[in-house]
Amino acid sequence: MESKTYAIDQKFMVGTGDQLFDYIADCLNEFKKEQDLLNKSLPLGFTFSFPCRQKSLKSGKLTTWTKGFKASGVEGQDVVELLNEACKRKGVAIDVIALVNDTTGTLMSCAYSDHNTYVGLILGTGTNACYMEDVNKVGTWAGDGNARETIVNMEWGAFGDNGVLDDIRTEYDFNVDRTSLNQGKQLYEKMISGMYLGEISRQVMVKLVQAKLLFNGVSSTKLDTANSFETRFLTDIENDDSNNGMVVTEILNKLDLNPSIDDIMLVRAVCHSVAKRAARLAVAGLAAVTKKVHRENRPEVTIGIDGTLYKKHPLFKKEMEEMMKQLVPGVKVNFMLSEDGSGKGAALIAAVACRLHNNKAH
Known part of the structure; x- marks a missing residue:
């Protein structure tokens, strides 16, 4: 297993949802680049440790933020869609297969x-x-x-x-x-x-x-x-x-x-x-x-x-x-x-x- 930890700055925790998910997409892109996988579309298991109303394996709406997060425009939204949209904006080839707590x-x-x-x-x-x-x-x-x-x-x-x-x-x-x-x-x-x-x-x-x-x-x-x-x-x-x-x-x-x-x-x-x-x-x-x-x-x-x-x-x-x-x-x-x-x-x-x-x- 190859792994890397990226810290999330306070400004992303309490800023806008787009800023938060764009940052996550940037981290994914950087990691793919380091692993020489930029040109390969990868399946992703998305760990999201916040309360969600999950309708399927790859879809879940955030119920409420916890643990100091307050990014706007995310509560009530499908977080998988938000991540997919951020990856499209940033040109990151990722396919979210599973949303997991x-x-x-x-x-x-x-x-x-x-x-x-x-x-x-x-x-x-x-x-x-x-x-x-x-x-x-x-x-x-x-x-x-x-x-x-x-x-x-x-x-x-x-x-x-x-x-x-x-x-x-x-x-x-x-x-x-x-x-x-x-x-x-x-x-x-x-x-x-x-x-x-x-x-x-x-x-x-x-x-x-x-x-x-x-x-x-x-x-x-x-x-x-x-x-x-x-x-x-x-x-x-x-x-x-x-x-x-x-x-x-x-x-x-x-x-x-x-x-x-x-x-x-x-x-x-x-x-x-x-x-x-x-x-x-x-x-x-x-x-x-x-x-x-x-x-x-x-x-x-x-x-x-x-x-x-x-x-x-x-x-x-x-x-x-x-x-x-x-x-x-x-x-x-x-x-x-x-x-x-x-x-x-x-x-x-x-x-x-x-x-x-x-x-x-x-």
Whole structure:
């Protein structure tokens, strides 16, 4: 597999839809050029990790943006058409074969090597899950009459948008939501995913400063600035095994703070608690899904997982495994890390779709 990552600048995230998709087309063109494939039309599996109303394998309308995206003129539109139009404008020879959510891609990439994979999970900037379901239980199924199972994309980040999580949401959760681009939406995601954990931790620290329990009651302009405490800091702090909290000190120094040993211990405790809660909340959802897919003829359930939060934060894997044993006793559950699951899975789905199309043509 040849791969390359392209960063998406903030201006494309909140600009126009044409600007965003033109940039994606430019990236595809550059990659094709590097691989000496400019003159060859390629089938594409398009991973689009946002809520869509999908009518077919190669068509889906964006329901709502999440994870800080707000590009105009995209919501309610078919994103495959938008990408195809951008590729035409830019002269990129691409044929979008399949539109795939990143959770679906993750499930597929893991199922390729472990056939007990029935659940896919993303724990990164955002969070989402999908699972295998019998088509006769899917009321909206209008696909192949011969299919027995299909993958259901849960869009579980929106769990709680109707208020059912309000009893366990803290004042920090409410504050994070109030200052977000999509207020009142993706409330479960805002308690779990990497986009928000740093800000939750910062708000807890600010409250402790105001109570004169941290930094002698003296904050800094940087600490008081929203989103100044990045989620990657939680990972760095959790990995800091020095006695004097050297990494914690370096991070806080960047925020113009000079912590004491007590401050360091308290900041560590805050970051640990926020991450631990996130891991446990994620498992609460996973346990419910696992109970749904587990059957007598499925003694094992493998959950394919992708996302930087799960990959890089040292607490998540251990905490999730321990909690799963408590919430789903007697079921053998395996967590399988997927390397670029969303990309590889989309490629697999596109390959299968190409094969089926070619077989029908012959």
